[in-house]
Amino acid sequence: MLNTQDIRIEDVTRTYGVRGAELHALGPISVTLEPGKTTAIVGPSGCGKSTLLRIMGGLDRPSSGRVLLGGQVAKEGTTGIGVVFQRDLLLDWRNVLDNVLLPAQLQHRDLGQARSRALMLLRELGVGDFAMRQPWELSGGMRQRVAIARALLCDPAFLLMDEPFSALDALTRDQMGVLLQRVQNAGQTTSVLITHSIPEAVFLSDRVLVMSGRPGMILDDIPVDLPRPRPLSLRDEPEFTALTRRIRMHFERTGVLTA
Numbered sequence: 700m701l702n703t704q705d706i707r708i709e710d711v712t713r714t715y716g717v718r719g720a721e722l723h724a725l726g727p728i729s730v731t732l733e734p735g736k737t738t739a740i741v742g743p744s745g746c747g748k749s750t751l752l753r754i755m756g757g758l759d760r761p762s763s764g765r766v767l768l769g770g771q772v773a774k775e776g777t778t779g780i781g782v783v784f785q786r787d788l789l790l791d792w793r794n795v796l797d798n799v800l801l802p803a804q805l806q807h808r809d810l811g812q813a814r815s816r817a818l819m820l821l822r823e824l825g826v827g828d829f830a831m832r833q834p835w836e837l838s839g840g841m842r843q844r845v846a847i848a849r850a851l852l853c854d855p856a857f858l859l860m861d862e863p864f865s866a867l868d869a870l871t872r873d874q875m876g877v878l879l880q881r882v883q884n885a886g887q888t889t890s891v892l893i894t895h896s897i898p899e900a901v902f903l904s905d906r907v908l909v910m911s912g913r914p915g916m917i918l919d920d921i922p923v924d925l926p927r928p929r930p931l932s933l934r935d936e937p938e939f940t941a942l943t944r945r946i947r948m949h950f951e952r953t954g955v956l957t958a
């Protein structure tokens with residue numbers, strides 16, 4: 700079990716062997732992510748964002764360097780880490796509640812308590828009435844809410860999210876951002892959010908790391924000192940647009956975005 704602490708990324712690189720050649724996908728990257736804060740990572744497609752997140756979660760290994768979560772190298776199966784991917788990965792043969800309860804069962808936790816928390820999270824996320832339904836009866840946005848409830852069930856010290864809302868329509872996506880803030884247990888969980896959306900990165904984070912094209916390195920490190928909780932209307936404020944402009948300029952300069 701990991702306590703809430705920082706994430707230390709130390710000289711991490713990742714190279715893949717592809718058909719006899721070496722593909723340098725990532726790094727070197729060194730950065731420390733503060734405990735209890737949300738860090739968003741943005742960067743061009745293929746720059747190694749998912750690779751970095753998988754390494755943080757112990758689902759992949761760096762070619763050199765290391766990542767410490769609360770002082771420990773994460774391994775597959777380490778408890779205290781919640782993950783949410785672009786695809787919700789719900790199990791179709793379990794109902795919604797049983798999907799959310801899965802981590803508690805795998806960790807042999809008290810299922811009575813876990814059940815109360817699961818129902819509370821589903822309610823907070825607006826899908827409380829669907830607890831006994833099967834995943835295929837839900838829309839994409841509802842399924843992703845269930846996946847978030849599952850990731851948060853055991854109060855993870857670390858929450859790693861890889862484009863969790865990218866398959867959703869713009870309105871649902873905005874709503875998910877607001878809901879995520881509500882259930883994220885601010886101050887207790889160290890979160891990382893990978894996203895292609897610049898406004899989403901700013902809206903949900905305390906800090907944005909902008910990555911270069913492959914091999915991905917950190918181009919800019921931007922503090923987001925906007926008050927919480929954040930209403931959607933914040934996105935019209937000059938402080939907000941100044942931050943999104945700063946990020947967009949990196950992509951315009953490198954030709955990822957053209958004006």
Ligand SMILES: Nc1ncnc2c1ncn2[C@@H]1O[C@H](COP(=O)(O)OP(=O)(O)OP(=O)(O)O)[C@@H](O)[C@H]1O
Nearest residue numbers: 715717722724743744745746747748749750751913
């Ligand atoms: N298992 C693998 N084997 C070989 N190459 C890989 C593997 N995983 C990723 N890559 C390559 O490493 C690079 C980085 O991939 P990664 O998925 O981390 O990028 P990304 O920034 O998350 O991309 P996107 O924004 O498009 O999701 C890409 O060129 C990809 O093709």
